[in-house]
Amino acid sequence: MKLTRTLFALAAVSAFVLRSAAADVPQKFNGATPLEWSQRLADSEMKRLGTALEAGGSNPKARWDYSPGVLALGLVRLGETTGNSAYTQFGTRAVASHVNPDGTIKGYKEEDYNIDNIPPGKVLLAAIARGDKNPAYVKAVQTLRDQMRRHPRTSEGGFWHKKRYPHQMWLDGLYMASPFLAQYAVEFDEPALFDDVAKQIVLMDAHSYDPATGLFWHAWDEARAQSWADKKTGFSPHFWSRAIGWYAMAIVDSLDYLPVSQPEIDHIVGILKRLADGVVRWQDPKTGVWWQITNLGTRPGNYLEGSGSSMFVYALAKAVNKGYLPREKYEAAILKGYQGLLDTLIKSNPDGTIRLTQICQGAGLGYTMANGRPRDGSFDYYISEPIVDNDPKGTGPFILAGIEVEKMVSTKSAATASFQARGWDDYERVLARIKAPTFPAKDFPITDFGATAGSPDSSDAIAKAIAACHAAGGGRVVIPAGEWFTGAIHLQSNVNLHVSKGATLKFLTDPKKYPIVFTRWEGVELMNVSPFIYAWEQENIAITGEGTLDGQADWDNWWGWNKKEPGKVTRQKAARDRLLQMGETNVPVAQRVFGPDDHLRPNFIQPYRCKNILIEGVSIIRSPMWEINPVLSENITVRGVKIHSHGPNNDGCDPESSRDILIEDCVFDTGDDCIAIKSGRNNDGRRVGVPTENIVIRNSKMLDGHGGVVLGSECSGGIRNVFVENCEMDSPNLDRALRFKNNAVRGGVLENVFMRNVRVGRVGEAVLTIDFRYEEGAKGDFKPVVRNVQLENVTSSASPRALYIRGIPAGVIEGIRVKNCQFNDLTEPEVVEHAGIVTFTNVTLTPKKLPKGLNSVPSPEAK
Structure with a gap:
């Protein structure tokens, strides 16, 4: 067996690198990367401050307070990002020095119920999360948690800003407490806290958002008793950029810890989107930064402010990096804002350090300043507060902004960046990423290259036609009506293999017609006989037409390699076991x-590391194994394909470690999984480490098979962002509608799966199956995870159960939501084992045989 020179040279390459990196955005700003700018300001502040933030240090007024806590957290995050422990140690000392050995906090008084006392605890939580279980740190954060248990609240449960600010919620307060409580819930296993965190964010939106401007009022007084509060609404009178920045940071930082199963998660992301739209609307068009009073621009006395501007850039960039906001919509504003910070607000010092300027030193509401000016929320008040350089409320967010902007510009472009889908609001976003390739209007009939209908082998003619089409810049290689025979077909860029109506392209059953190539077999990379139609690192390829692709597989050739007979070992078993062991041992x-003598069957269609793929209109029958198996590929459209093939392991469409996939208007009649989404098997899948993501499946029929839409079982690289809608799944031989197959050997995170408007006829096991006991079950070291699964408007005619959910103690199944569904003719009890919360909303379960009602009061007729 010989390998082509190119494939052999690439055989050891296994990492998938998308070629559309972010060449369209700047990597440096004013001569340095964003991370370098963060380090420059961090180095400058550490040099300037020395021990001034520490208890017992150079500043006798140093205290436990939110303001130095913000800078300290920025330094800790910078240290974690760069690996430079000097930043982490400086930030941690600034906070930890105020904690006594017994865990009490210097100067702290719980009875003040001051929400500003909470933020330094985030630095201690960060240390705990890194593995530093210092008992003093633990006691200190538990003290802060205890304060929030008893903290006074509004009538709806919103935290007062302080005890001496009764009945008031401030935007500032959301940042002070919410991210701390969310992380505390994770570190100390208190999941009920997530609901409280979500409640605070939602209440602040309800009582602060202004639809006219898209901004948020600084504060709200439930009692309408404060001099600054509107007597009808309770709102304070102006929009202060830093307050809105606090709220923005509170949301993105809390979302780091809120589980996807949190019921208010979609609502919170929606709040973030509205906030982002308002912030971008009021961005200064000249400088790119923001004004002290956000919406009053150049009004005399107003000024471009450093802390709020840094907070906005940080929160927007992080929201894009995390997938909460679409990059294509907000990237320009983020880049303009970051550039504006450097051009307008960062200044150089004679000693080579830098400073962040034009920061409002502090602003609040109520009481009177030392100079006798009331903090009445007026415009004159906000602009009267001192304007300073290097206030920690600005320097901390600036450092954080650089970290997030660096992530954004150094990752893929908007079209390819990964994100976490939260629900159907992200559906159009996924669709927008998928565009079928087009081809020049030039045809290359295989008959022009020597092919004759009915001849024993047209392989050479087809290969010549493909080469000519590719060399000419692309077009269609046409298989005319008639019967044609071929071996392996290897597509090249810009070639559309068009199987005309009335054409049947039959693939020869001689394994020698299929050269050895780099491929995957059941999720493990290897060198093996070529898939029937194969492409390696090509762009703009297609298989179209109304003709038929016939693999000619039966039990006398390909299928016989995995024929299961009593008392006999299948012909593929020895090689399969050897391959799996190779994958496990790297x-x-x-x-x-491997080769023909090893009996590992080829898949039918496999684009490998390809981009821009269209498979449309063709029928596929008698496949050796999986029919359509794009691997490590992107931008894939499978449309109008009809698959009827009932051999062993004849999955219909198996996207594997690929992204941005549309499957629509298809028919799957496979006898195995109709659509099986995969991402590599066990150790080999973890080695490659590429998830399958961003899939839309719609307007299709699933007939015979083990499952309609299946995730796994080869899923070690993870699967996410799957949307299924307007499909019909109905066959006496269809086992499940939506199925998750995972275990503790596979591992992998399967998340963000949304199904709606699906009609299920009869299925053999359940409409939804999540099975962690599949094959090896719990006998492994890798946690299987399924989370954020939503079924909406799904109806079934008949099934034993609606749900069959079998977890394992070491696994995670959470966020299963079923809404507006009806499951009929149920015959068995529902199964839910080792799972988190499963939510039913407006769901009807109708048993096949309704039991007779038992009345304690006899009916009138019985008297």
Whole structure:
């Protein structure tokens, strides 16, 4: 067996690198990367401050307070990002020095119920999360948690800003407490806290948002008793950029810890989107930064302010990096804002350090300043507060902004960046990423290259036509009506293999017609006989037409390699076991060479590391194994394909470690999984480490098979962002509608799966199956995870159960939501084992045989 020179050279390469990196956005700003700017300001502040933030240090007024806590947290995050422990140690000392050995906090008084006392606890939580279980740190954060248990609240449960600010919620207060409580819930296993965190964010939105401007009022007084409060609404009179920045940071930082199963998660992301739209609307068009009073621009006395501007850039960039906001919509504003910070607000010092300027030293509401000016929320008040350089409320967010902007510009472009889908609001976002390739209007009939209908082998003619089409810049390689025979077909860029109506392209059953190539077999990379139609690192390829692709597989050839007979070992078993062992022990792929004598069947269609793929209109029958299996590929459209193939392991469409996929208007009649989404098997899947993500499945029919839409079982690289809608799943031989197959050997996170408007006829096991006991079950070291699964408007005619959920103690199943669904003719009890919360909203379960009602009061007729 010989490998082509190109494939052998690439055989050891297994990491998938998308070629559309962010060449369209700047990597440096004013001569340095964003991370370098964060380090420059961090170095400058550490030099300037020395021990001034520490108890017992150079500043006798140093205290436990939110303001130095913000800078300290920025330094800790910078240290975690860069690996420079000097930043982490400086930030941690600034806070930890105020904690006594017994865990009490210097100067702290719980009875003040001051929400500003909470933020330094985030630095201690960060230390705990890194593994530093210092008992003093633990006692200190538990003290802060205890304060929030008893903290006074509004009538709806919103935290007062302080005891001496009764009945008031401030935007500032959301940042002070919410991210701390969310992380505390994770570190100390208190999941009920997530609901309280969500409540605070939602209440602040309800009582602060102004639809006219898209902004948020600084504060709200439930009692309408404060001099600054509107007597009808309770709102304070102006929009202060830093207050809105606090709220923005509170949301993105809390979302780091809120589980996707949190009921208010979609609502919170929606609040974030509205906040982002308002912030971008009022961005100064000239400088890119924001004004002290956000919406009053150049009004005399107003000024471009450093802390709020830094907070906005940080929160927006992080929201894009986390997938809460679409990059394509907000990237320009973020880049303009960051550039504006450097051009307008960062200044150089004679000693080579830098400073952040034009920061409002402090602003609040109520009481009177030392100079006798009341804090009445007026415009004159906000602009009267001192304007300073290097206030920690600005320097901390600036450092954080650089970290997030660096992530954004150094990752993929808007079209390819990964994100976490939260629900159907992200559906159009996924669709917008998928565009079918187009081809020049030039045809290359295979008959022009020597092919004759009915001849024993047209392989050479087809290969010549593909080469000519590719060399000419692309077009269609046309298979005319008639019967044609071929071996392996290897597509090249810009080639559309068009199987005309009335054409049947039959693939020869001689394994020697299929050269050895780099491929995957059941999720493990190897060198093996070529898939029937294969492409390696090509762009703009297609298989179209109304003709038929016939694999000619039966039990006398390909299928016989996995024929199961009593008392006999299948012909593929020895090679399969050897391959799986190679994957587990990291044998280089170039040494995993298999061939026809090993009886590992090829898949039918496999684009490998390809981009821009269209498979449309064709019918596929008699496949050796999986029919359509794009691997490590992107931008894939499968449309109008009809698959009827009932051999062993004849999955219909198996996207694997690929992204941005549309499957629509198809028919799957496979006898195995109709659509099986995969991402690599066990150790080999973890080695490659590429998830399958961003899939839309719609307007399709699933007939015979183990499952309609299935995730797994080869899923070690993870699967996310799957949307299924307007499908019909109905066959006496269809086992499940939506199925998750995972275990503690596979591992992998399967998340963000949304199904709606699906009609299920009869299925054999359940409409939804989540099975962690599949094959090896709990006998492994890798946690299987399924989370954020939503079924909406799904109806079934008949099934034993609606749900069959079998977890394991070491696994995670959470956020299963079923809404507006009806499941009929149920015959067995529902199964839910080792799972988190499963939510039913307006769901009807109708048993096949309704039990007779038992009345304690006899009916009138019985008297």
